[in-house]
Amino acid sequence: MNAKKAEKISKALGDPNRLIIIQEIRKKGDPLYCCDIDNVLNLAQPSICHHMKLLTDTEIVISEKQGRNVRYTLNDKLLDEYIDFLKCLKKD
Amino acid sequence: MNAKKAEKISKALGDPNRLIIIQEIRKKGDPLYCCDIDNVLNLAQPSICHHMKLLTDTEIVISEKQGRNVRYTLNDKLLDEYIDFLKCLKKD
DNA sequence: TTTATATATTTAAATATTTCGATACATTTT
DNA sequence: AAAATGTATCGAAATATTTAAATATATAAA
Numbered sequence: 001m002n003a004k005k006a007e008k009i010s011k012a013l014g015d016p017n018r019l020i021i022i023q024e025i026r027k028k029g030d031p032l033y034c035c036d037i038d039n040v041l042n043l044a045q046p047s048i049c050h051h052m053k054l055l056t057d058t059e060i061v062i063s064e065k066q067g068r069n070v071r072y073t074l075n076d077k078l079l080d081e082y083i084d085f086l087k088c089l090k091k092d
Numbered sequence: 093m094n095a096k097k098a099e100k101i102s103k104a105l106g107d108p109n110r111l112i113i114i115q116e117i118r119k120k121g122d123p124l125y126c127c128d129i130d131n132v133l134n135l136a137q138p139s140i141c142h143h144m145k146l147l148t149d150t151e152i153v154i155s156e157k158q159g160r161n162v163r164y165t166l167n168d169k170l171l172d173e174y175i176d177f178l179k180c181l182k183k184d
Numbered sequence: 185t186t187t188a189t190a191t192a193t194t195t196a197a198a199t200a201t202t203t204c205g206a207t208a209c210a211t212t213t214t
Numbered sequence: 215a216a217a218a219t220g221t222a223t224c225g226a227a228a229t230a231t232t233t234a235a236a237t238a239t240a241t242a243a244a
Contacts, residue, residue: 003111010111014103015232016238019095034191044234049192051232068190076182086175089118090107090168107202126221136204141222143202160211160220 001085005058009082012058017041025061025074033069053089093177104150109133110143114148117153125161125177152180 012018024040025032037048052072055061059078064071104110116132117124129140144164147153151170156163 003115004107007108007111010102010104011106012102014099014106016095016099017100017232019102035189043232045191046193046235047233049112053192061095064119064134065148065191065240070191079178079182081127083175086171086178087143089114089166090171104187109202127219135202138205138223139223145222157210157221162221 001081003085006082006085008058009060009078012055012060015051017043017047018055021048021051021055022061022074025072032072034072035069093173095177098174098177100150101152101170104147104152107143109135109139110147113140113143113147114153114166117164124164125158126164127161 002090012021014079021037021041025035028036034052037052041048043051052061052063052070056063056070056072060075060082062073064073105114112132113129116129120128126140126144130137133140135143138165144153144155144162148155148164152167152174154165154167156165
């Protein structure tokens with residue numbers, strides 16, 4: 001992973017609401033719908049939508065349209081690549 | 093590490109200049125002075141200072157005053173804790 | 185096919201971040 | 215003690231991010 005990508009992911013993770021969203025996806029066992037987040041976050045629907053867009057744009061969260069819902073899952077592979085980037089920042 | 097701390101670190105890493113600074117500290121073998129960064133970054137001195145403050149506030153970078161210079165090193169321990177936090181976001 | 189539900193987009197305001205010039209402070213050198 | 219050097223702070227402008235109201239779109243249910 002290059003620095004630009006790591007920067008984007010860091011930025012995506014650098015917000016309290018988005019961290020809660022990610023933890024919620026993780027907690028739910030994975031597949032989670034947009035509306036599930038309404039219950040956890042004290043935000044208007046467009047705000048949640050904005051955060052979801054940010055997370056899916058970086059691909060750290062993957063979205064799949066399912067009927068009129070959207071199903072979200074964590075991109076474990078990309079998370080691993082991000083972790084590897086961070087490990088490289090330490091001594092070899 | 094709690095989410096609040098992880099958020100701060102993510103935010104600190106979510107900037108191209110700060111990532112360059114961190115990579116530069118890493119590249120240099122570790123101890124690096126503030127003025128070393130002038131050569132790498134196209135930023136005014138107060139801007140660099142601002143970024144260094146942000147990085148040291150989160151403790152991801154450690155500063156030690158040495159004469160009229162400041163010596164910077166990476167906090168590998170905290171980086172590890174951050175990595176552990178990220179690992180917990182994945183499936184157990 | 186009208187109505188209801190879930191999500192997305194647009195627009196605008198509030199807030200936060202980034203940047204730099206001016207200046208201050210601390211230490212070292214002369 | 216004065217000058218030089220390295221870093222920090224203040225204040226302000228430019229830019230980016232976060233938020234929500236209004237509205238749009240897409241699918242499902244009635």
